[in-house]
Amino acid sequence: MPYTTYLVEKGSSHSFVAEAKPPTVTMPRIKALMTGSIPGFIDVIRNLNSPVLLEDNVVTRAKAAGKRIIFYGDDTWVKLFPKHFVEYDGTTSFIVSDYTEVDDNVTRHLDRVLKRRDWDVLILHYLGLDHIGHISGPHSPLIGRKLSEMDSIVMKIHTSLLAEERETLFPSLLVLCGDHGMSKAGGHGASSIEEVNTALVLISSAFERKPGDSRPPKHVQQTDLAATLSVGLGLPIPRSNTGSLLFPVVEGKPMREQLRFLHLNTVQLSKLLQESVPSYKRGPCTAPAQCPPCAEQQG
Ligand SMILES: [Zn+2]
Incomplete structure (x- = not known):
């Protein structure tokens, strides 16, 4: 991912290894990211019929504050947040053999939505990388191709945000993360290091980290994102949050x-x-x- 690497090295970003708690499956992990708390084990059983998220969370708080939120991707989000998005297009994650259409269904909206200025938060949940893991494992030749596709998406979004910032003079925040990792065999759900360690990169021109700072990424908890996003968006931190604000982000x-x-x-x-x-x-x-x-x- 050369563009993402460039952003990380340039200094306008903060990188972390965020630890996801098992079960490393999508629904409880989205809940952890948005509530800042660790859902119960019952979520494994409920993972297939994803009920509406009633616990206090960043999405609900953002909507209550009048933020216009758009979502494209894994339809687990639509099940958790059925009335929160001003526009959405959910993709089912059940056709695991498909790793092209699931992502094209997200990307096809990008050019149009990035030109519009009528939203505050855009959430994209790509599935292709996860599906390739399930089909042919983390060492599949398809992985590299998919990562460069994702890198070009990061570039498209980032350059569009920068262009907008030049007009509005307000910094934006781009968060790049995984909901869970991938086991040596390509699956997930359990608690191996490869499954619980996820990448978390926050990119913003508001960050003043010195370029060339090559400290290895700090290990944090996946639940730390909720408090960080709340503070960044000027929203109350969700009530059941157990996470800590990612301090490097505000150090400047x-x-x-x-x-x-x-x-x-x-x-x-x-x-x-x-x-x-x-x-x-x-x-x-x-x-x-x-x-x-x-x-x-x-x-
Ligand atoms: Zn999966």
Whole structure:
């Protein structure tokens, strides 16, 4: 993926290895990414009829805040979020032998949607790479071809976002990630290193990481994305979130802002702890006026 590699090396990105908790199957992993919490094992049984996601999550919060969300790809998202998208086109993941049409069904919308300026969040869930894994494993010659196809998609989206930024002067964020990994045999569902380790790359011209910083990507939790997206979009962090804000992402910000972001995450985690552990008592907030969650609590 030469273009993605270029973005990672240039410095306008933050890369992580995000650990997905088993079961490494799509529905519970999308839930983990969007709620910041780890769903129960019951989700394995429910994975085939994906009920609507009732737990607090980033998509629901974004919609409530008036963000216009468009979705194309794996129809698990449409089942979890049936009324959240202003436009969507779901693709079934059951025809595992197909790795071309499932992705073309997503890509065919791209040129048109990238020209439009009437949306705030665009979610794409490509399936081809996963299907190639199921058909012929991670060392299949089809993998390299699929990765270069995905790299060209990253390039198309990124150049379009940059062009838009030059007009609006507002930075955008491009998040590239997998919902789960792929076992040595090409499948997934269990807890081998290859299945739980997923790539997570956040790309934005707002990032000020120094180019040439060649530290290996930090290991984080897949659940850390929800708090990071919430803070980035100015949304409340989902109530059951157990993740921590991906701190490198805000490291370039002024100290006051960094502290505010950490404060929001801490207050939410502390609330969750209070609700789940009756004996836990939080100390008083030292700056309730600057702390929206505390101000809200005090009425
Ligand atoms: Zn799969």
